Structures are given as structure tokens and as C-alpha cells.
Amino acid sequence: MRTAEIREGYLSFFESKGHLRLPSFSLIPENDPSLLFTSAGMAPLKPYFLGARPIFGGKEWRRVTTCQKCLRVGDIENVGRTGRHNTFFEMLGNFSFGDYFKREAILWAWEFLTEHLKLEPDRLWVTVYEDDDEAYALWRDLVGVPEEQIGRFGEEENYWPGGAITHGPNGPSGPCSEIFYDRGPAFGTPDETGPNTGSGDRFVEIWNLVFTQYDRQGPIPGPGILKPLPQKNIDTGMGLYRVAAILQGVEDFYRTDTFYPILERVALLSGRPYLGQESVSHRVIADHVRAVVAALSDGVTFSNTGRGYVIRRLLRRALRHGYLLGLAEPFLHRLAPVVAELLGDFYPEMRENLAAVERQVRLEEERFLETLEGGLKRLDALLSGLRPGEVLPGGEAFRLYDTYGFPLDLTVEIAAERGFGVDTEGFKRALEAQQERSRAAMAFEREIFKRSAQVLEELYAEKGATEFLGYGTLEAEAQVLALLAGDESLGEAGPGTEVQVVLDRTPFYAEGGGQIGDFGLLEWPGGRARVETTHRTEQGIFLHRARVEEGVLRVGERVRAVVDPKRRDTERNHTATHLLHAALRAVLGPHVRQAGSLVAPDRLRFDFTHPEALTGEELERIELLVNRWILADFPVTWRYLPLEEARKEGAMALFGEKYGEVVRVVRVEGSPLEGLESKELCGGTHVRRTGEIGAFLIRGEEAVSAGVRRIEAVTGEGAIRFARGALSRLKALTERLEVGEAAIEERLEKLLAELRAKEKEVEGLKARLVQAALGGGGGLALEEKGGLRWAALKLPGLDLAALRQAADDLVGRGADVALVLSGGQAVLKLSKRAQEKGLEAGSLFRALAERAGGRGGGKGALAQGGGLDPERARLVLPELLP
Numbered sequence: 001m002r003t004a005e006i007r008e009g010y011l012s013f014f015e016s017k018g019h020l021r022l023p024s025f026s027l028i029p030e031n032d033p034s035l036l037f038t039s040a041g042m043a044p045l046k047p048y049f050l051g052a053r054p055i056f057g058g059k060e061w062r063r064v065t066t067c068q069k070c071l072r073v074g075d076i077e078n079v080g081r082t083g084r085h086n087t088f089f090e091m092l093g094n095f096s097f098g099d100y101f102k103r104e105a106i107l108w109a110w111e112f113l114t115e116h117l118k119l120e121p122d123r124l125w126v127t128v129y130e131d132d133d134e135a136y137a138l139w140r141d142l143v144g145v146p147e148e149q150i151g152r153f154g155e156e157e158n159y160w161p162g163g164a165i166t167h168g169p170n171g172p173s174g175p176c177s178e179i180f181y182d183r184g185p186a187f188g189t190p191d192e193t194g195p196n197t198g199s200g201d202r203f204v205e206i207w208n209l210v211f212t213q214y215d216r217q218g219p220i221p222g223p224g225i226l227k228p229l230p231q232k233n234i235d236t237g238m239g240l241y242r243v244a245a246i247l248q249g250v251e252d253f254y255r256t257d258t259f260y261p262i263l264e265r266v267a268l269l270s271g272r273p274y275l276g277q278e279s280v281s282h283r284v285i286a287d288h289v290r291a292v293v294a295a296l297s298d299g300v301t302f303s304n305t306g307r308g309y310v311i312r313r314l315l316r317r318a319l320r321h322g323y324l325l326g327l328a329e330p331f332l333h334r335l336a337p338v339v340a341e342l343l344g345d346f347y348p349e350m351r352e353n354l355a356a357v358e359r360q361v362r363l364e365e366e367r368f369l370e371t372l373e374g375g376l377k378r379l380d381a382l383l384s385g386l387r388p389g390e391v392l393p394g395g396e397a398f399r400l401y402d403t404y405g406f407p408l409d410l411t412v413e414i415a416a417e418r419g420f421g422v423d424t425e426g427f428k429r430a431l432e433a434q435q436e437r438s439r440a441a442m443a444f445e446r447e448i449f450k451r452s453a454q455v456l457e458e459l460y461a462e463k464g465a466t467e468f469l470g471y472g473t474l475e476a477e478a479q480v481l482a483l484l485a486g487d488e489s490l491g492e493a494g495p496g497t498e499v500q501v502v503l504d505r506t507p508f509y510a511e512g513g514g515q516i517g518d519f520g521l522l523e524w525p526g527g528r529a530r531v532e533t534t535h536r537t538e539q540g541i542f543l544h545r546a547r548v549e550e551g552v553l554r555v556g557e558r559v560r561a562v563v564d565p566k567r568r569d570t571e572r573n574h575t576a577t578h579l580l581h582a583a584l585r586a587v588l589g590p591h592v593r594q595a596g597s598l599v600a601p602d603r604l605r606f607d608f609t610h611p612e613a614l615t616g617e618e619l620e621r622i623e624l625l626v627n628r629w630i631l632a633d634f635p636v637t638w639r640y641l642p643l644e645e646a647r648k649e650g651a652m653a654l655f656g657e658k659y660g661e662v663v664r665v666v667r668v669e670g671s672p673l674e675g676l677e678s679k680e681l682c683g684g685t686h687v688r689r690t691g692e693i694g695a696f697l698i699r700g701e702e703a704v705s706a707g708v709r710r711i712e713a714v715t716g717e718g719a720i721r722f723a724r725g726a727l728s729r730l731k732a733l734t735e736r737l738e739v740g741e742a743a744i745e746e747r748l749e750k751l752l753a754e755l756r757a758k759e760k761e762v763e764g765l766k767a768r769l770v771q772a773a774l775g776g777g778g779g780l781a782l783e784e785k786g787g788l789r790w791a792a793l794k795l796p797g798l799d800l801a802a803l804r805q806a807a808d809d810l811v812g813r814g815a816d817v818a819l820v821l822s823g824g825q826a827v828l829k830l831s832k833r834a835q836e837k838g839l840e841a842g843s844l845f846r847a848l849a850e851r852a853g854g855r856g857g858g859k860g861a862l863a864q865g866g867g868l869d870p871e872r873a874r875l876v877l878p879e880l881l882p
């Protein structure tokens with residue numbers, strides 16, 4: 001039975017029992033800050049368990065059935081390693097809000113399983129909460145389940161949420177009864193004699209019936225109080241994929257029809273077939289890409305906190321597993337359409353949002369892949385430096401996180417594969433220390449504003465706002481009105497003191513509208529203070545953050561305020577930003593809107609809405625338009641207007657202006673021939689004529705987020721320096737390549753072609769080296785001990801990848817234990833047979849290393865390391881075999 005048929009069968013079965021079928025709720029819980037993601041079918045329905053009236057479509061419904069999208073990341077390290085763990089999954093459920101209770105829930109579950117799905121009753125086992133005699137009796141007497149197949153368990157297994165009485169969470173909860181399917185002894189371990197016993201996969205939990213009748217309240221951890229709810233409810237959850245695996249007769253859900261096509265696509269992209277349990281990487285990728293697509297389709301975006309970080313972690317883990325399969329280019333976005341195809345019929349949002357999801361995934365992949373390799377190398381080096389039993393220091397794990405974007409669980413996973421632990425506590429301490437540092441810095445800024453707020457209020461009441469002179473001049477005489485340090489108002493400030501200086505008038509521009517705050521000097525007879533930057537309070541008081549360098553600055557002192565002449569460069573960049581904005585609209589279209597900007601002396605940065613990357617041609621046209629505008633030397637003027645009037649005149653308003661305000665409109669005339677003109681509401685400082693800008697060069701264009709692009713550019717001397725730098729590099733290149741400028745591309749093509757040919761040659765040589773070392777095409781003499789064939793070979797000249805290939809080849813030719821060594825490195829590979837006989841590559845390698853010097857580790861079939869004495873290793877290996 002196909003998964004879609006099971007889903008539909010369930011929903012219509014419960015419809016026939018009087019339930020309303022609702023579509024799945026979003027993965028992003030609405031109005032439930034306690035949950036990161038929707039993690040069970042009942043989560044979005046919580047209020048109705050607590051007594052809210054369940055009105056849907058204008059009618060009251062006390063029976064509801066859903067197939068709910070769920071995401072759980074608590075067990076992420078087990079995903080891929082078992083056939084049971086899953087991040088994104090679908091839960092089928094039937095719910096009663098104060099309507100039917102245990103009897104119907106039990107009878108209908110049985111009817112659906114045995115009559116609709118036709119599961120053999122003998123294979124179904126059930127469990128109930130330890131003192132729930134009522135449920136026990138219903139199963140035994142009404143349904144007829146033999147007593148041997150009914151178990152009683154405590155709150156960890158048979159209360160939901162598991163262990164909630166003792167550990168929380170608070171909220172609706174109750175005893176539960178679980179239904180298990182017995183897959184037969186072949187799937188189990190000898191100690192697995194029924195549900196919740198042993199360590200095998202014989203008894204699979206397929207359905208949980210929760211008798212939701214308590215509101216758990218109180219401290220966490222508890223013990224909590226169980227307050228009876230105003231009504232008795234039913235919450236059930238059936239695992240769609242587990243049931244599908246049983247009905248499709250496959251080993252686990254990975255082989256079912258909703259997963260397998262993804263695994264096949266991974267196999268196709270990587271050239272590595274899916275081999276079931278051992279293909280952990282295929283599985284992790286398939287699981288994680290489903291979760292990422294589902295979450296993005298519901299509106300989550302990648303970020304560094306909360307939900308966005310969870311999916312970023314999932315994507316990064318998947319990418320790293322792709323890397324293990326040799327996928328070094330972005331590939332996950334190519335799986336997104338497969339996911340949408342598999343799930344889109346039932347979850348249309350996945351199909352509708354596919355294009356945007358693909359784009360987000362691709363950008364995110366590109367970003368991480370840039371640093372992945374560097375991070376892996378760094379981690380590899382760190383792990384190689386560890387001795388067996390040591391752990392990776394938390395500070396190093398934090399640096400990997402900070403520099404290469406390695407989430408902690410990724411580092412932990414990679415370290416574990418090599419047999420090492422990670423000091424996660426140390427990581428957390430380092431992370432907290434960093435957060436503390438940035439919090440402290442922010443708190444400091446806030447404090448300054450908060451504590452001095454009162455002084456500023458008084459000052460404003462007495463003297464009004466600061467008069468700004470900076471549109472016309474860079475220098476002015478002014479009087480010191482106040483000196484602030486923290487919450488204190490000082491009378492004077494001596495050498496070395498940092499203060500916020502308030503003047504009656506100032507030529508210093510205060511940060512705003514993307515333009516940075518001015519810096520410069522305050523001078524007075526016998527003294528000097530350096531202004532680092534300037535801010536402005538809401539009332540319009542300018543705060544000059546300054547450090548007294550010489551003399552003593554006193555309130556009442558008359559000073560000369562001198563803005564650093566670099567401000568002229570800032571002005572060039574600011575006016576150029578307006579020209580760029582107009583040119584972008586002229587070339588790309590009127591949908592272009594400013595989405596942020598930075599104007600500094602050395603560069604400008606402009607973010608704007610546009611759906612795709614700009615072509616080289618578009619960038620050239622934009623640059624040319626701006627430069628022509630500069631060369632034509634048009635005047636830049638400004639005036640104050642009421643906002644409404646400015647709008648009527650067509651000035652481009654940005655964000656934040658309030659209706660009724662008087663605004664400043666900056667206008668740059670343009671040649672009617674080009675059809676260009678710029679009018680913007682802007683408080684910034686500008687050149688007087690466009691010619692002052694000198695020149696304008698675009699340094700780069702890139703994406704900021706979906707639908708937002710960024711251009712960085714330079715003007716004036718900055719543009720000249722930028723061009724000079726590029727020309728000098730070009731000249732140096734022609735000299736090194738020993739050709740004229742015109743021939744440089746041709747020469748480069750030739751060199752690259754030569755390089756590719758050489759690389760191919762080297763690959764071929766390596767392969768031949770492996771073949772030769774292993775005895776050509778002919779038979780290979782393997783030695784034998786205890787029924788295991790083994791070989792230990794020294795293969796000089798092979799790198800690690802070639803060694804791994806050689807070990808694979810050896811196993812392919814019948815070796816059960818293959819050890820290959822070269823230049824200080826060693827790889828150990830075991831056949832399936834050897835593993836079945838109880839050998840494990842990691843421990844065998846460590847035992848070997850202990851006796852032959854060196855170190856290393858691994859897991860399952862493969863281990864590697866270095867420093868072994870080859871002769872000794874060959875001698876010792878057979879002794880370690882059983």
C-alpha cells in the first residue's frame with residue numbers, strides 16, 4: 001500500500017466515524033512560544049484539550065482528524081544510523097475534545113489496523129500505564145488481546161508527554177496506551193521479548209493513544225500536580241512512515257515510496273549506490289533535506305538563532321555528509337524538487353514555494369561550502385594531534401563554530417567518527433563568554449543613553465536642540481553646554497577622559513540615513529579633544545564622543561569645532577548613492593527600492609530590491625550612466641518642504657518619515673537626454689555639483705537575501721586608487737606570465753589545459769600504482785588466520801585517498817582484513833564477514849597502533865591513522881585476529 005493511500009485511508013476512516021478532517025497546521029507553531037516547531041499532531045490543538053470551544057468553519061466539532069507535519073530535532077545524532085529516527089515526519093491522529101474516550105479510541109484503532117490495513121492481530125502487542133486497569137480490561141475483554149501480549153509500564157513509556165509527571169512539560173497530558181507491531185524474531189535480539197525490552201528492532205511502536213485528562217502544573221523538574229481537565233480527551237498519533245514500511249514489506253522507512261526516490265537521487269548525483277543501513281550519509285541527506293524544504297516552505301528562513309538556526313544546522317550536516325560522498329558542489333537545492341514532488345500533493349505549500357526554497361537553499365549552500373573545506377582541514381589537523389582518550393578542547397570547537405560556521409553537533413559527529421569526544425561544556429562556556437562580551441558592549445551604549453537621559457531632558461528644556469551647521473561648513477565656533485560621562489554630568493574633563501560633548505551649534509553630522517557620524521577635532525586655547533563619532537538624540541541634541549588629548553575641557557568653554565576633511569569623501573559617496581539609485585531604476589526598472597545603505601569616506605554600499613543577480617552588461621551601463629552624470633557637472637540642491645508636498649513632487653521617500661513632518665529634499669538635476677533626475681528625502685550631506693564626485697567605480701555586486709542585492713562602489717580618490725591597484729596587479733601578472741596584456745587570456749587557457757592534462761596523468765598513475773602494488777590483475781596472495789583472509793601491504797607513494805581505494809580493492813578481492821600503509825599513514829578496512837565475526841575497525845586499529853606505535857581511530861568497517869611502524873604492524877596484525 002502506497003504511503004498516500006495509508007494517509008487517505010486513515011483520514012477517511014475517521015471521517016466515517018464522525019470526525020472533521022483538517023489540513024495539516026504549519027510547522028511554525030502559532031501562539032505557542034514554548035515550542036520551536038510543531039512536534040505532534042495535538043500541538044496545534046492544545047487549546048481545545050484545555051476547554052476552548054473547537055469551532056471550525058462556523059460549527060462546533062468535537063472530533064477532528066489530521067495528518068500533521070512534524071519536526072523533532074532532539075535525537076538528531078541518531079538520524080541515519082537507525083531505521084527509526086527522523087526529523088521531519090508525518091503523524092496521523094484522531095482527536096476527541098471532551099467527546100468519546102478510551103473505549104472508542106481503542107476499538108477504532110484496532111478496527112483500522114486489522115480490518116482496513118489488514119495487519120495480523122497476532123502480531124499486534126499493546127502496553128498500558130501501570131495502574132490503568134480500565135484500558136487493560138478494554139484490550140483484554142473487549143478486543144480480545146491475549147494477556148501475554150499486554151504490558152504495563154510507568155510514566156516514561158506510558159504517560160504522554162513521556163515522564164511529564166516528574167520532568168514536565170506543563171500542559172495537557174495523560175496516561176497512554178501504545179500499539180506495537182511484531183516484525184518477527186529475525187529483526188530482534190534474544191533479549192527482546194516484547195515491547196520496550198531488548199535492543200533490537202523487532203517490536204515497532206506504530207500508534208500511541210493518549211487519554212488526555214490532566215493539566216500538568218507546577219515546577220520543572222517536578223513532581224508536578226495533575227489537575228483534572230474540565231473534560232476527558234483523546235489524542236492519538238500514528239507514525240505514517242513506520243506503518244508504510246510494514247505494509248510495503250521493507251526493512252525500514254528509508255525504503256518506502258516517500259523516501260527512496262530521494263536516496264536514489266543522492267546515489268545518482270554522487271555515483272555511490274544506496275546500500276541500506278551502512279549508507280548513513282545518503283540517509284542523513286535525505287532526512288535533512290526533507291526537513292529543510294518543509295520548514296522553508298512554511299516560512300522559516302536561515303538565521304543564527306531559533307528555528308532559522310535549527311534548519312541551518314540541518315543543512316550544514318547534510319552538506320558535510322554530501323562532502324563525504326564526494327559532493328563538493330552545491331547539490332541539496334537539486335533535491336528540493338524531488339521532495340516537493342513526493343509531498344506536494346498533500347502539502348501544496350511545498351510545490352508553491354519551491355522556486356524560492358531552491359534559491360534560499362542554494363545561496364545557503366554556497367555560503368557554507370566556501371568554508372567547509374577549510375573547517376574540515378582544521379578539524380582534521382586538530383584531531384590528528386589528539387592522543388587516544390583525549391577530547392577536543394571546547395575553545396577549539398568554538399573557534400570552528402565562529403570562523404567556519406561549524407555547528408557544535410557537526411564537530412561532535414566528526415570527532416566521534418574518529419573515536420574522539422568534544423568538551424561541549426567548554427564550548428558552551430566560550431560561546432557564553434562571547435555573548436557576554438557583545439552584551440556588555442551593547443549595554444554600555446544603551447546605558448550612556450539611558451542614564452544621561454535626564455540630563456539631556458533638562459538641557460533640551462533649557463537650550464533646545466543643537467543647531468546644525470554642517471550642510472554649509474566643516475568648521476565653526478561653538479560653546480560647550482554639557483559634558484557627559486555615563487550617568488554623570490561633568491564640570492570639566494582632563495587629559496585622557498572620554499566624554500560626550502554637547503555644543504550649542506556644530507558642523508559635525510550625526511550618524512543617520514546610512515551616512516556615518518562625523519569625526520574630527522575640538523580645539524580651544526591650551527587644549528584639544530578628538531571626536532571619534534557623532535550621534536543625535538531624538539530631541540535633536542548632538543553628542544560628540546570625544547577623548548580629551550591635551551588641556552582641560554570645561555563647560556562654558558568656547559571651542560573651534562573642526563570636522564575631518566575626509567567628510568568631503570563621504571559627501572561624494574552620498575551623492576553618488578543617489579545617482580546610483582536613479583541609474584538602477586532607469587536600467588532595471590521602477591521596482592528597484594532602497595533596502596539599506598552605508599555611506600562612509602572610503603566606500604558606499606547600497607542594498608536594493610531586485611530578484612536576480614545583475615549581468616555584467618547591466619552593471620557597466622549603470623556605471624556609465626552615473627559617470628556621465630558626474631562629467632556633465634550638474635548642480636545638487638536641497639530645500640525643506642512639508643512631506644505631503646515633497647511626495648507630490650515625486651521625491652522618493654524612504655522609511656521612517658512621519659506625515660505632517662517637514663522634510664529635506666535633495667535634488668540632483670540630470671540631463672533630459674538620459675531621462676535622469678534624482679529627488680530624495682534625505683538629511684545627509686552632499687557635494688554641490690556632481691563633478692566633485694570625480695569618478696565612480698562599482699567594486700562588486702552580490703546577494704544579501706532572497707530578492708535583495710547589494711552594490712559596493714568607490715568614488716573620487718578611492719576610485720582612482722581602486723583602478724590603480726587593479727592595473728598594477730594586471731601588470732604584475734603579465735610580467736609573471738611573460739606575455740603582453742593582450743595575450744594574457746590565451747596564455748592562461750593554455751596553462752590551465754596543461755594543468756588538467758597533468759592532473760589526469762597523476763590520477764592515472766595513482767590508479768596504476770594501486771594496481772601494481774596489489775599485484776596487477778593477477779591473483780593476490782592472502783594469508784589466513786581463524787578463517788579470515790588478511791593482508792598487510794606497504795604501498796609507498798600513495799596518499800590517503802589512494803590508500804582508501806587500495807584497501808577497498810583488497811576487500812573487493814576477498815580480503816577480510818586489509819591493512820595498507822604508506823608514508824606514515826595507514827588505512828584499515830574490514831569485510832562484512834570480518835565484522836560479523838565480531839571485529840570492529842576502530843578498536844582493531846587502536847590495538848594495532850598500541851603495539852606498532854602511532855595512533856588513529858575509526859568505526860565499523862573503516863579506520864585510519866598514522867605513525868605506525870609498517871614492519872611491526874604486519875607482524876602484529878595476525879596476532880590480533882581471533
Ligand code: SER
Pocket residue numbers: 039040041042093160208209210235236237238
Ligand atoms: N501526542 C502523542 C504523541 O506525540 C500522540 O499523538 O505521541
